[in-house]
Amino acid sequence: MDINLRFLSRWTQWVNTFFAPKATLKTESDDAQKGLISLKTIANQYQPRTGEEPVNENMSSPFICTAxxxxxxxxxxxxxxxxxxxWRNHHGEISAIVAPAGAGLSAFLGQIPSLLTNINTQQQDASTSTVKPLPEKGVIMSFYTAxxxxxxxxxxxxxCFDMQPPAAMTDTSITDIIIAxxxxxxxxxxxxxxxxxxxxMMGNAQALVTFATIVMETRKHxxxxxxxxxxAxxxxxxxxxxxxxxxHVITFDYFNAKELARIQTKQLVDLGLMSDDYLSQETGNTESHRGQKSSEATHNKNDNDDAVNPYEDQxxxxxxxxxxxxxxAILLLQYSLTHQADIAQSSGSEKSDNSTKHNSSTGSDNNSKQCTDxxxxxxxxxxxxxxxxxxxxxxxxxxxGLRVAQHAHIFAxxxxxxxxxxxxxxxQGLIIAQYSQRDFAQHFYFITPALSKIIASHLVNNNKLFH
Incomplete structure (x- = not known):
C-alpha cells in the first residue's frame, strides 16, 4: 500500500509540473538575475535542443586530455x-586507478599511450635481455553493457584481444580462453x-568472478x-x-585551486579573453620556481606584478x-560570461560600492582586473x-548509469x-537521458556530469553513499 501511495504522490508531482502554466515556471534569466544557475540549466548544457536524441558530449574539455x-x-x-x-621486470600485478566521477580519470588513462612512448625513449639504452619489451599494442576501452x-x-x-568468443560454454571454456x-x-x-x-542483477556476480579470474591468470603476460x-x-x-x-591502487581527487586555475586560464586564452603571452609566462614562471626555490626570499615583489592574472578573483x-x-568550473565560467548582464543586476549597488572602495585604496594598478561576477x-x-x-x-x-528496466529490477x-x-x-536536472527510439524501458539515465560532486556530497550527507 505504501508503494502505491508513493507512486500516486510522484504521479501528482509530475502532472503538476508538466501542466504548470508557462508564466509561472522559472526561466534561465530569472536565476541569472539572482546570480544563480539552476541544476536544470547545467543539465541542458549537455543536451541537444531536440527532445529525444542522444546526449551531446561537446562540453568535455579536450585540452585537459592532450599530453x-x-x-x-x-x-x-x-x-x-x-x-x-x-611488469617489464616480470613482477606483473593488476593495477587500479581510483578517482571520483568527474575528476579526470578518463583523461588520466588517456595519457598512458604517450607514457609508454616516454618510457621506451628513456630506457632504450638501459634495456637488457631480462627486461620485457614494452607492448607493441595498447588498448583503452570501456564496457557499457554489464x-x-x-x-x-x-x-x-x-x-579486448580482438578474439572470437567460444560459440558455446563448456567446463573448460575459461581455461581455454586463458591459455589462448x-x-x-x-x-x-x-x-x-x-x-x-x-x-x-542476477548473474552479474558470477560474471565478475569470471572476468577477475581471466585477468588474474593473464596478468604476468x-x-x-x-x-x-x-x-563504486x-x-x-x-x-x-x-x-x-x-x-596496486593509485588514487587522486578533484583539482586544487592552483591546478584548476591553470585549466581555467587556458580556457580564457582559448576564448580570446586573455593573451597567450600570459599563459606562456605562467608556464615559464612555474618551471623557474621549481628550479629556483632558494631565490624566492630575495625576489622583488614588483617583479610579479606582470604575472597577476586579471581573472584571479574569479x-x-x-x-x-x-x-x-x-x-x-568550465561551465560556470562560460555561463557567467554569457549572462554577465543579468548576473550583474543581482549585486547592483553593493558591488559598485565595494568596487569603489577597493579601487580607491589600491590605485590604478587594479584597472586591469576584470569585473566579472x-x-x-x-x-x-x-x-x-x-x-x-x-x-x-x-x-x-x-x-x-542505469536503463529504466535495470532500475525497475534493482528496486523491485x-x-x-x-x-x-x-x-x-x-x-530536475539531476540526471540526463539517452533515449531509445524503440522501447522506453531501454532509456538510459546517468548523473549530470558537471554535478557529480555536488550530488555525491548530498548523497553522503544523507547516508545514501558511504566513504
Whole structure:
C-alpha cells in the first residue's frame, strides 16, 4: 500500500509540473538575475535542443586530455610508470586507478599511450635481455553493457584481444580462453569505467568472478590497468573483495585551486579573453620556481606584478563554487560570461560600492582586473528529493548509469514506476537521458556530469553513499 501511495504522490508531482502554466515556471534569466544557475540549466548544457536524441558530449574539455596541456597528477604518473616497469621486470600485478566521477580519470588513462612512448625513449639504452619489451599494442576501452553471465564476461575479455568468443560454454571454456590469451603477444589493456561492469542483477556476480579470474591468470603476460569511480570501488571492495587480487591502487581527487586555475586560464586564452603571452609566462614562471626555490626570499615583489592574472578573483570563486570539479568550473565560467548582464543586476549597488572602495585604496594598478561576477548554483532541487529519489540517484551514480528496466529490477517495481521516477529526476536536472527510439524501458539515465560532486556530497550527507 505504501508503494502505491508513493507512486500516486510522484504521479501528482509530475502532472503538476508538466501542466504548470508557462508564466509561472522559472526561466534561465530569472536565476541569472539572482546570480544563480539552476541544476536544470547545467543539465541542458549537455543536451541537444531536440527532445529525444542522444546526449551531446561537446562540453568535455579536450585540452585537459592532450599530453602537452595535461594538468598535475605528477605523483600518479610516476606511480603508474613504476607499475609498468615492475611488469617489464616480470613482477606483473593488476593495477587500479581510483578517482571520483568527474575528476579526470578518463583523461588520466588517456595519457598512458604517450607514457609508454616516454618510457621506451628513456630506457632504450638501459634495456637488457631480462627486461620485457614494452607492448607493441595498447588498448583503452570501456564496457557499457554489464555482463550477466560467465559467457558474457568471456566475450568482453575476448573483445579486448580482438578474439572470437567460444560459440558455446563448456567446463573448460575459461581455461581455454586463458591459455589462448597467454599465447598472444604481450599487450597493455586499460579498462576504463570498471564500475559499469558491476550491475546488481542476477548473474552479474558470477560474471565478475569470471572476468577477475581471466585477468588474474593473464596478468604476468599482459599488463592490466583498471579505472574505477571511488564510491563504486568501495562497494566492489565491500561486496566482492576486489582488493584481494588488485595489488596496486593509485588514487587522486578533484583539482586544487592552483591546478584548476591553470585549466581555467587556458580556457580564457582559448576564448580570446586573455593573451597567450600570459599563459606562456605562467608556464615559464612555474618551471623557474621549481628550479629556483632558494631565490624566492630575495625576489622583488614588483617583479610579479606582470604575472597577476586579471581573472584571479574569479578563478578563486570558481574553485570554491565548483569544489575543484573541472567540467563544472568550465561551465560556470562560460555561463557567467554569457549572462554577465543579468548576473550583474543581482549585486547592483553593493558591488559598485565595494568596487569603489577597493579601487580607491589600491590605485590604478587594479584597472586591469576584470569585473566579472561568477554565478552560484541553485541546488534547491536536491533537498526536495524524497528518500526513494536519493536511493535512485545513488544507484545511478555507482553504476555509471542505469536503463529504466535495470532500475525497475534493482528496486523491485514496475517499469512504468521507474520510468516516471527517472523522468522526474531528469526534469530536475539531476540526471540526463539517452533515449531509445524503440522501447522506453531501454532509456538510459546517468548523473549530470558537471554535478557529480555536488550530488555525491548530498548523497553522503544523507547516508545514501558511504566513504
Amino acid at each position: 602537452e596541456d595535461f594538468i598535475a597528477r605528477e605523483s600518479q604518473i610516476k606511480q603508474i610508470t613504476d607499475v609498468i616497469n615492475l 555482463p550477466l553471465s560467465a559467457r558474457d564476461a568471456i566475450a568482453n575479455v575476448c573483445y 590469451i597467454n599465447k598472444l603477444p604481450a599487450q597493455l589493456i586499460v579498462i576504463d569505467d570498471l564500475h559499469k561492469l558491476m550491475l546488481r 599482459h599488463c592490466w590497468i583498471l579505472g574505477c569511480e571511488k564510491f 570501488w568501495q562497494r566492489l571492495s565491500a561486496q566482492y573483495e576486489i582488493t584481494h587480487f588488485i595489488k 578563478l578563486k570563486q570558481l574553485h570554491i563554487i565548483s569544489q575543484g570539479h573541472p567540467k563544472l 561568477i554565478c552560484k548554483i541553485n541546488a534547491s532541487a536536491l533537498p526536495s528529493c524524497q528518500d526513494s529519489d536519493l536511493f535512485s540517484l545513488a544507484e545511478i551514480y555507482v553504476h555509471g 517495481q514496475t517499469i512504468e514506476q521507474s520510468s516516471l521516477q527517472l523522468a522526474y529526476l531528469a526534469r
